Amino acid sequence: MRPQKAEKTDEVQGLPRITKQRRAIFAALQGDASHPTAEEVYLRVKEELPHISLATVYRNLKLLARQGLIREISTGEGPNRYDFRTHEHAHFQCDRCGRILDVEMGLPRELTRDLERTGFRVRSHELVLHGLCPDCGAASSAD
Amino acid sequence: MRPQKAEKTDEVQGLPRITKQRRAIFAALQGDASHPTAEEVYLRVKEELPHISLATVYRNLKLLARQGLIREISTGEGPNRYDFRTHEHAHFQCDRCGRILDVEMGLPRELTRDLERTGFRVRSHELVLHGLCPDCGAASSAD
DNA sequence: ACCCGATTTGCAAATGCGTCGCAGGTGTTA
DNA sequence: TAACACCTGCGACGCATTTGCAAATCGGGT
Ligand SMILES: [Mn+2]
Ligand SMILES: [Mn+2]
Ligand SMILES: [Zn+2]
Ligand SMILES: [Zn+2]
Numbered sequence: 001m002r003p004q005k006a007e008k009t010d011e012v013q014g015l016p017r018i019t020k021q022r023r024a025i026f027a028a029l030q031g032d033a034s035h036p037t038a039e040e041v042y043l044r045v046k047e048e049l050p051h052i053s054l055a056t057v058y059r060n061l062k063l064l065a066r067q068g069l070i071r072e073i074s075t076g077e078g079p080n081r082y083d084f085r086t087h088e089h090a091h092f093q094c095d096r097c098g099r100i101l102d103v104e105m106g107l108p109r110e111l112t113r114d115l116e117r118t119g120f121r122v123r124s125h126e127l128v129l130h131g132l133c134p135d136c137g138a139a140s141s142a143d
Numbered sequence: 144m145r146p147q148k149a150e151k152t153d154e155v156q157g158l159p160r161i162t163k164q165r166r167a168i169f170a171a172l173q174g175d176a177s178h179p180t181a182e183e184v185y186l187r188v189k190e191e192l193p194h195i196s197l198a199t200v201y202r203n204l205k206l207l208a209r210q211g212l213i214r215e216i217s218t219g220e221g222p223n224r225y226d227f228r229t230h231e232h233a234h235f236q237c238d239r240c241g242r243i244l245d246v247e248m249g250l251p252r253e254l255t256r257d258l259e260r261t262g263f264r265v266r267s268h269e270l271v272l273h274g275l276c277p278d279c280g281a282a283s284s285a286d
Numbered sequence: 287a288c289c290c291g292a293t294t295t296g297c298a299a300a301t302g303c304g305t306c307g308c309a310g311g312t313g314t315t316a
Numbered sequence: 317t318a319a320c321a322c323c324t325g326c327g328a329c330g331c332a333t334t335t336g337c338a339a340a341t342c343g344g345g346t
Contacts, residue, residue: 013292013293014292014293015293015343016293016294017292017293017294017341017342017343018342018343019293019294019295019341019342020341021294021295022294037332038332038333039332051295051296052295052296053295053296053297054296054333055295055296055297055298055333055334055335056294056295056296058332058333058334059294059295059334060294062333062334072219074217074219076215076217076219076223076269078332079331079332079333080219080332080333092258092263092265095266103254103258105254107270108251111246111248112272115235115246115272118277119276119277119280120235120272120274120275120276120277120280121274121275121280122235122272122273122274123238123273123274123275124272124273124274125270125271125272125273126219126270126271126273127250127268127269127270128268128269129255129258129263129265129267129268130265130266130267130268130269131263131264131265131266131267132263132264132266133262133263134261134262134263137262137263137264156321156322157321157322158314158322159322160312160313160314160321160322160323161313162312162313162322162323162324163312164323164324165323180303181303181304182303194324194325195324195325196324196325196326197304197325198304198305198306198324198325198326198327199323199324199325201303201304201305202305202323202324203323205304205305221302221303222302222303222304223303223304
């Protein structure tokens with residue numbers, strides 16, 4: 001029996017393939033706590049794959065995020081950032097140095113429970129704190 | 144004595160003036176629970192001030208937000224949105240209809256306390272939840 | 287190993303959203 | 317009313333990200 005080419009109604013696209021670009025982009029994030037931007041990932045991957053295109057990096061970061069293999073973070077300040085840590089945690093962005101630091105915390109269970117009880121379906125959430133990181137806070141008071 | 148024109152070192156700019164554009168933009172937000180985009184505010188204000196420019200709307204929304212008179216919200220999905228409600232509350236954006244709804248909740252005090260204790264200075268935070276709103280959740284299960 | 291079609295890539299152009307520079311206009315204070 | 321700093325409208329610009337397309341590449345089936 002022939003394998004049913006693309007459905008007509010639903011936009012089901014085939015399974016993602018493992019290209020060297022995709023693999024390298026994913027690898028570039030692993031163990032990196034800096035929450036790099038697409039541009040930064042691009043520069044990094046380019047050392048291994050000099051011909052890779054920035055568009056490919058964007059496409060794959062989006063895809064990996066959709067697959068849940070990485071996390072996409074928008075801080076409301078500058079470009080999106082990417083995180084290999086996919087567990088539930090919040091982020092702190094320093095107003096001064098711009099760095100993004102992990103804040104280990106989840107939402108109070110009761111909150112989402114209350115929302116669900118009101119008819120909402122909570123799929124995800126993003127919490128970003130702003131202020132001064134320990135380094136910059138100290139620097140500015142010593143100023 | 145002459146009034147000290149602009150400081151040399153510090154970029155202190157004079158006091159904001161009350162122009163009809165600024166007033167109209169602020170007024171357009173009042174009582175509006177829809178969290179409109181700059182574009183939407185622009186269209187609304189244009190009915191009263193047909194010659195207003197979109198750049199002016201952007202400039203004033205930013206300024207009003209800096210003054211703390213309104214709140215700027217970036218959901219990570221589409222353009223920024225503006226809120227006349229400045230008290231601490233979170234937002235829920237529906238994946239289906241895109242609407243943004245208020246969620247009355249603040250951060251657990253203990254969290255920021257722990258952060259401050261570690262040397263952070265928390266100035267603000269933004270919490271955005273994603274999922275399906277009551278209307279869309281019902282619609283999709285009835286589907 | 288080879289085929290073949292669906293997926294992916296590199297490239298450039300396009301898009302979306304927001305900001306900037308500048309030449310007048312306007313609000314505010316004296 | 318005069319003076320001047322702040323504002324506005326306008327278009328050009330900038331940055332981040334997306335998209336169209338032809339060529340390259342994966343990978344399941346043979
Ligand atoms: Mn993180
Ligand atoms: Mn709100
Ligand atoms: Zn810092
Ligand atoms: Zn909805």
